[in-house]
Each structure stands twice: as structure tokens, then as C-alpha cells.
Amino acid sequence: MTNRDTESKIKRAFSNTVPDIRDSILSDCKTQEGAVIVMTDTNRKTFSPRRLAGIAAAFVLLIGGMTGFQIYRANYSVASTVSLDVNPSIEIQVNKKEQVLMVNPRNEDAEVVVGDMDFKGSSLDVTINALIGSMLRNGYLNELANSILISVDNQDPAKSAELQERLANEINAVLQTGTFNGAVLSQSISADSNLRALAEDYGITLGKAQLIQQIIEQNAFYSFADLVPLSINELNLLTESGRLNLANVNSLGTASDKAYIGEEKAKEIALSHAGAAADKLTQYEIELDYEHGAMVYEVEFKSEGFEYDYEIDAVTGSILKSQKETDDDYIPPQTDAPKPEAGNGSSQTNQTNTQTGGDSSQANPNQSQASQEGTKPKTSYIDEDQAKSAALSHAGVSANAVTEYESELDREHGIMVYEIDFKCEGFEYEYEIDASTGAVLKNQKEQDDDYIPPQTGGQQPSGGNGGYIGEARAKEIAFSHAGVSANTVHEYEAKLDEDDGIMIYEIEFKAGNYEYEYEIDAASGSVLKYAWDED
Amino acid sequence: MIICLTSANDSGGEPDSSRLDRCLWAIAREDSQALAELYDCTSPSVYAFALSILKNTQDAEDVLHDCYLQIYSAAAKYQASGKPMAWILTITRNLCLLKLRERRRMADLPPENWEPYLEACQSASPEDRLILTECMRLLSDEERQIVILHAVAGFKHRETAKLLELPLSTVLSKYNRAMKKLKNHIGKEY
Numbered sequence: 253m254t255n256r257d258t259e260s261k262i263k264r265a266f267s268n269t270v271p272d273i274r275d276s277i278l279s280d281c282k283t284q285e286g287a288v289i290v291m292t293d294t295n296r297k298t299f300s301p302r303r304l305a306g307i308a309a310a311f312v313l314l315i316g317g318m319t320g321f322q323i324y325r326a327n328y329s330v331a332s333t334v335s336l337d338v339n340p341s342i343e344i345q346v347n348k349k350e351q352v353l354m355v356n357p358r359n360e361d362a363e364v365v366v367g368d369m370d371f372k373g374s375s376l377d378v379t380i381n382a383l384i385g386s387m388l389r390n391g392y393l394n395e396l397a398n399s400i401l402i403s404v405d406n407q408d409p410a411k412s413a414e415l416q417e418r419l420a421n422e423i424n425a426v427l428q429t430g431t432f433n434g435a436v437l438s439q440s441i442s443a444d445s446n447l448r449a450l451a452e453d454y455g456i457t458l459g460k461a462q463l464i465q466q467i468i469e470q471n472a473f474y475s476f477a478d479l480v481p482l483s484i485n486e487l488n489l490l491t492e493s494g495r496l497n498l499a500n501v502n503s504l505g506t507a508s509d510k511a512y513i514g515e516e517k518a519k520e521i522a523l524s525h526a527g528a529a530a531d532k533l534t535q536y537e538i539e540l541d542y543e544h545g546a547m548v549y550e551v552e553f554k555s556e557g558f559e560y561d562y563e564i565d566a567v568t569g570s571i572l573k574s575q576k577e578t579d580d581d582y583i584p585p586q587t588d589a590p591k592p593e594a595g596n597g598s599s600q601t602n603q604t605n606t607q608t609g610g611d612s613s614q615a616n617p618n619q620s621q622a623s624q625e626g627t628k629p630k631t632s633y634i635d636e637d638q639a640k641s642a643a644l645s646h647a648g649v650s651a652n653a654v655t656e657y658e659s660e661l662d663r664e665h666g667i668m669v670y671e672i673d674f675k676c677e678g679f680e681y682e683y684e685i686d687a688s689t690g691a692v693l694k695n696q697k698e699q700d701d702d703y704i705p706p707q708t709g710g711q712q713p714s715g716g717n718g719g720y721i722g723e724a725r726a727k728e729i730a731f732s733h734a735g736v737s738a739n740t741v742h743e744y745e746a747k748l749d750e751d752d753g754i755m756i757y758e759i760e761f762k763a764g765n766y767e768y769e770y771e772i773d774a775a776s777g778s779v780l781k782y783a784w785d786e787d
Numbered sequence: 788m789i790i791c792l793t794s795a796n797d798s799g800g801e802p803d804s805s806r807l808d809r810c811l812w813a814i815a816r817e818d819s820q821a822l823a824e825l826y827d828c829t830s831p832s833v834y835a836f837a838l839s840i841l842k843n844t845q846d847a848e849d850v851l852h853d854c855y856l857q858i859y860s861a862a863a864k865y866q867a868s869g870k871p872m873a874w875i876l877t878i879t880r881n882l883c884l885l886k887l888r889e890r891r892r893m894a895d896l897p898p899e900n901w902e903p904y905l906e907a908c909q910s911a912s913p914e915d916r917l918i919l920t921e922c923m924r925l926l927s928d929e930e931r932q933i934v935i936l937h938a939v940a941g942f943k944h945r946e947t948a949k950l951l952e953l954p955l956s957t958v959l960s961k962y963n964r965a966m967k968k969l970k971n972h973i974g975k976e977y
Contacts, residue, residue: 261914
């Protein structure tokens with residue numbers, strides 16, 4: 253049986269059991285009609301039995317309500333809010349006696365975790381135990397993602413801290429008994445209204461918002477929105493890998509990176525791409541980071557006169573960015589180096605470069621480098637086209653697929669280079685081409701975050717009708733939505749307009765006794781707004 | 788009852804918005820015929836939604852009654868926005884919430900026994916009765932409201948999310964879970 257079948261059965265079942273009170277409504281409206289006229293000044297009311305009963309009930313409520321209030325406060329007012337975040341985010345509200353008032357799943361995963369369990373009135377400990385159990389059973393906590401964040405929100409900071417510590421230890425103990433070790437982050441909420449609004453906007457718990465906030469404060473490269481989709485395990489990994497020191501967060505255990513290829517594997521991939529030997533590396537650094545919406549290993553190292561910079565997708569191991577650059581600080585091994593003050597400049601650069609130091613008299617902050625260069629007059633460089641084709645052929649892209657191409661002759665590392673930037677099919681390239689030899693000194697390839705694949709592209713507002721449905725189609729959509737046929741329409745007007753940054757067709761027409769107004773999304777053809785009125 | 792039946796059938800899927808807009812426009816001018824028409828098109832949705840919140844046929848009937856009185860007196864304030872059902876069901880929901888508050892203060896009623904009401908309802912087939920009972924028994928309050936809004940009132944999930952003030956993702960997942968439960972139970976017997 254399909255959903256549709258079930259739906260129509262439900263619809264029929266309810267439709268067939270509606271009590272027919274149409275006539276009583278109509279006659280009640282008539283009496284109301286009489287009242288409405290006088291109501292404007294004297295406010296006369298018809299006291300039907302129904303209404304009298306209502307007033308009596310209201311009295312009972314008022315009295316009952318007042319006496320009940322004190323009891324209500326002790327048992328039903330929220331004393332603490334505890335939130336659990338893994339990826340499922342769950343908020344638990346408890347009263348003073350730590351009995352659960354409400355368990356509030358904050359996302360879809362959380363609903364799976366909570367399922368049909370009803371915690372109302374249970375103790376907080378039992379509830380948390382059951383929820384952790386359910387997270388384990390449902391695979392939200394496992395050896396690949398073992399981190400959980402506990403946030404306690406209580407007016408009284410001492411009480412908060414006590415509860416935070418107790419719960420963290422308890423949960424930690426529960427997780428250690430499994431087949432893997434958990435990592436428990438805990439914090440007390442000290443959120444201002446600003447953070448509350450952020451949490452609300454993004455639909456996350458206050459606890460997760462506070463954690464993200466603290467990470468951003470430590471690392472300005474992340475934005476709040478970037479980190480919202482990450483699980484606590486991922487946030488925990490970023491914190492550990494970036495050696496961030498989150499003052500208000502207590503951490504037990506270590507976040508699992510088993511879902512990722514691991515630092516060793518990332519290193520191997522980078523080295524084999526660079527063709528560098530592991531034993532010739534210097535200044536090797538690796539860090540797990542979050543870039544372009546994915547977890548990546550950032551690998552940096554130097555080897556034999558070059559500096560390398562890689563970004564490797566932490567899940568798939570694919571290379572998202574690679575950069576190779578001559579290492580200005582490189583000291584070549586003492587072979588036949590003739591220069592006694594071999595402080596600077598790579599040997600390769602010097603060799604390819606001996607006749608290019610024409611303008612070494614220019615102020616160069618790197619003075620020793622400048623002094624090395626000869627003072628021969630400027631010789632001919634390769635022209636820009638040659639540099640371009642060197643870069644394109646290195647990148648393996650064809651000239652007509654390239655966009656945003658820019659090139660500039662510049663002095664770098666003491667030699668003249670063409671700096672060439674361009675984009676092609678979702679990647680941004682940066683090259684430095686030796687202006688005298690045409691050698692590729694630096695190349696960098698990176699994902700282009702602004703890239704719009706061609707199918708959905710062409711929505712530039714300035715692009716005329718490119719990518720739009722066209723006025724004729726918009727007209728059809730409006731007419732069929734209004735249920736009018738084209739030959740009954742008069743005073744038809746349409747124009748293409750921009751509204752709130754999207755392009756729309758504004759369509760107005762008259763048909764029958766009505767005047768219609770439509771706004772149709774010019775790209776998708778959906779009806780954004782419509783109104784009609786008696787003509 | 789017969790009127791309800793035919794109108795539910797001839798309106799096909801969800802009640803047609805521009806028709807309802809026209810009704811409301813006329814109701815604002817105290818056209819009781821238009822109110823009758825509106826009642827015929829929309830009462831299944833109003834009643835089902837009220838029932839899904841209140842779980843009590845008597846209360847749902849009260850809300851059904853009060854809802855149309857309120858529509859009658861407020862229609863002049865309604866602005867044709869293309870969402871007449873949303874407007875009507877917002878009124879319904881508010882009345883239900885009032886009712887619930889009232890009921891809570893009056894001490895909780897025991898869950899209603901459906902059987903006598905359904906027995907008395909001549910127009911309901913045995914299958915209808917089963918479905919109603921299962922909807923009430925199997926689904927959580929929220930699930931039930933979500934299903935009713937989609938299946939009976941023809942709401943898009945996005946609209947349901949707005950009316951119930953829930954995130955869209957919640958509505959979607961609850962809807963799917965609810966349908967799974969219902970299909971498991973209803974499907975076996977029919």
C-alpha cells in the first residue's frame with residue numbers, strides 16, 4: 253500500500269465521521285449577526301447557555317489556577333536544562349528534584365534516538381542512561397564517532413558546575429564499558445541573548461552554539477555557519493588537532509578519527525603526489541581542519557628546495573589542493589656549491605636564473621639574495637602567451653575552458669616571474685612561471701568555492717533572459733494557476749523585475765470579474781505570490 | 788453528512804484555495820450561503836485536525852462549531868493571501884489550545900472510548916472505524932496532527948511546519964514514521 257492510498261483512506265475516514273452541525277452553525281451566525289450590529293456601541297451580549305457555562309468555567313479556572321500555582325512551581329517549573337549533543341541533539345528539562353519535565357529532540361537524528369520513549373517524571377540519571385543507550389544502539393556513538401557534549405544550563409553556577417561534572421563522569425563511565433572509549437565534553441551554559449538567538453536561528457542547542465562560539469574565538473578562520481553542520485566528534489577533533497584551548501569546556505577522553513584516513517595515510521598521499529622522499533622532509537606539519545565544507549588534512553612540508561602545501565580530503569583521501577613553491581630559505585647540501593655565504597636562494601633558481609637579475613638594484617628586503625644576483629642588463633623574457641601555455645599545459649586544461657584569467661610579470665624570489673591566476677571547471681589555479689626559462693616555479697590548485705556547475709549556471713541577473721523560463725511560459729503558469737483561459741483575459745501586463753535579489757515576472761491581468769496579480773519566479777517558474785480582487 | 792461526503796469527493800485533493808478565498812470574501816459580506824459552502828469544503832479538515840489535537844469527539848465538535856462562528860465574524864479581517872486553509876486551521880488550532888488549557892485545569896479527562904461514537908456514526912465503514920481508531924492509538928499527538936494536515940487538509944509539509952511551529956525536518960521525519968506505523972497496521976488487515 254502506498255502512502256497515497258493510506259492518505260486517501262485517512263481522509264475518507266475522517267470525512268465520513270464529521271458531525272453535521274452545519275445548520276446549527278448557520279443559525280448561530282444569524283443570532284450573532286443581530287448582536288454584531290449593536291456591539292459597536294452598547295456591546296449587548298446574548299447569554300446563551302453555552303456562554304454562561306463558559307463564564308462559570310472561567311471562574312472555576314481562575315480560582316483553581318491560583319491555588320495550584322505554588323505546587324506548580326515546585327514540580328513543573330524548569331530548574332535546569334541539560335542538552336546532549338552527538339549529532340543527535342536532545343534537550344532535557346528537569347525540575348528542582350531532577351525529574352524530567354520534557355525531552356525535546358532538536359533534530360531528526362534526535363527523534364530516532366528518543367523514539368517512543370516517554371521520560372516525563374523519570375529521574376535525570378535514568379533518562380540520560382536510556383538516551384545514551386539508544387544512541388549506542390542506533391549507531392550514533394561508535395568507534396568512528398565517540399564524542400558527546402553535555403551542556404548544563406542552570407541559574408545557579410555552582411549547581412550547574414556540580415551537575416556538569418557529575419553527568420560527565422557518569423556518561424564517561426557508561427561509554428568506557430563499551431567496545432570503544434568515549435570522549436566527553438562538558439560545559440556550563442553562560443549564554444547571552446546573542447548566542448541564544450544564534451542557536452535559535454540555526455536550530456541547534458545552546459550547548460552546541462556555545463561550543464562553536466568558543467572554537468571560532470580561538471580560530472578566526474572558521475565561521476559559525478561553517479561549523480553548524482559538524483558533529484560533536486568533528487568539532488572535538490578540530491579542537492584537539494588545532495590544539496585549541498577552550499576555557500569553559502572540560503574534556504575527557506580523545507575524539508575518534510577512525511572515520512578518516514588518518515595522518516599517516518594523508519602524509520603518504522601527499523608525499524607520493526609530490527614525489528618527495530619521506531627521509532628528506534623538513535618542517536613537516538599536519539593538521540586536521542575543516543575547509544570547503546569537508547574535513548581535510550592540511551599537510552605542509554619542505555623537501556629539497558621546495559615548499560609543499562596540501563589539502564587532503566580526510567574521508568576519501570583525494571587531493572583537494574596542492575601547492576609547490578620554491579623554498580626561499582633552502583640551503584642546498586654542500587656539494588659543489590661555490591658560494592661561501594650560501595645563505596639564500598635555491599640552487600635551482602640560481603642556475604636557471606643567472607642572466608635575469610637585471611633589476612637587483614631595486615630595494616629588496618631580502619638583501620643577501622639581491623647581492624648574489626649579477627647586474628647584467630635585462631635580457632629577453634618569454635612572452636606572456638608562452639607563460640600562459642606553460643601554465644595551462646602544466647594544469648592540463650584547455651585555454652577555452654579557462655575563466656578569470658589574469659597574469660602579471662612580477663619579481664619574486666629575486667627573479668622575474670609571470671604570476672598567472674585562472675579558474676577552470678571548479679578549480680582555482682595559481683602559477684609562477686620563470687620569465688626567462690618558462691619553468692613552473694610554483695603551482696597551486698584549489699577547489700573553487702564560487703564555482704557553479706554549468707547546468708545550474710547562467711543565472712546572472714544581468715544575463716537578460718538567459719536561464720529564465722520566458723514571459724510566455726510565465727503567462728501560461730499564471731493563467732493556469734488562476735484557472736482562466738487566455739481568450740477571456742484582458743488588460744494583460746507583464747514585466748521582468750528583480751525582487752529581493754531574485755528575478756521574477758510580475759504579471760497582472762483581468763478576467764471575468766476579477767483582477768489578478770502574480771509574481772512568478774523567473775528561474776523556476778514557481779508562483780511566489782498571487783492576489784486577486786473584484787474588478 | 789451526505790453533503791460532507793459529496794463535497795469531500797468532488798473537491799478531489801485539497802480544497803481549492805481560490806474557491807475558498809472567494810467564499811471568505813463573500814462571508815465577509817455576511818453571505819451565509821457562502822459560509823455553508825465553506826463549511827462543506829473544509830469541515831473534514833477542521834474536525835479531523837481538532838480531533839487530532841483534542842482526542843475527544845465532543846470537544847472537537849465544540850471547536851468545529853466555534854471555528855465557523857469565528858470565521859464568520861473575522862472573515863472581513865482575512866486578507867486573500869492564497870492560504871485560506873492555513874488561516875482556517877490556525878483559528879482551529881488556537882481554539883483547540885484554549886480548549887486544552889481549559890480541560891487541563893478542569894482535571895484530565897480519561898481517554899475517550901471511541902467505540903460507542905463510531906458505532907453511532909452511520910456513515911463510517913468498518914475500515915473507516917479501524918483507521919480512526921489506529922490513528923488515535925498508534926500515533927503521538929504531533930504525528931497525528933502532521934498526518935491529518937497532510938492527508939486531510941492537503942497541506943504541504945512546509946505549511947504544516949509553519950502552522951505547528953516545528954522545523955521542516957521534524958515534520959518530514961515524523962510524517963514518515965507515522966505513515967510507516969499506519970501502513971504496518973492498516974495494511975495487514977485490508
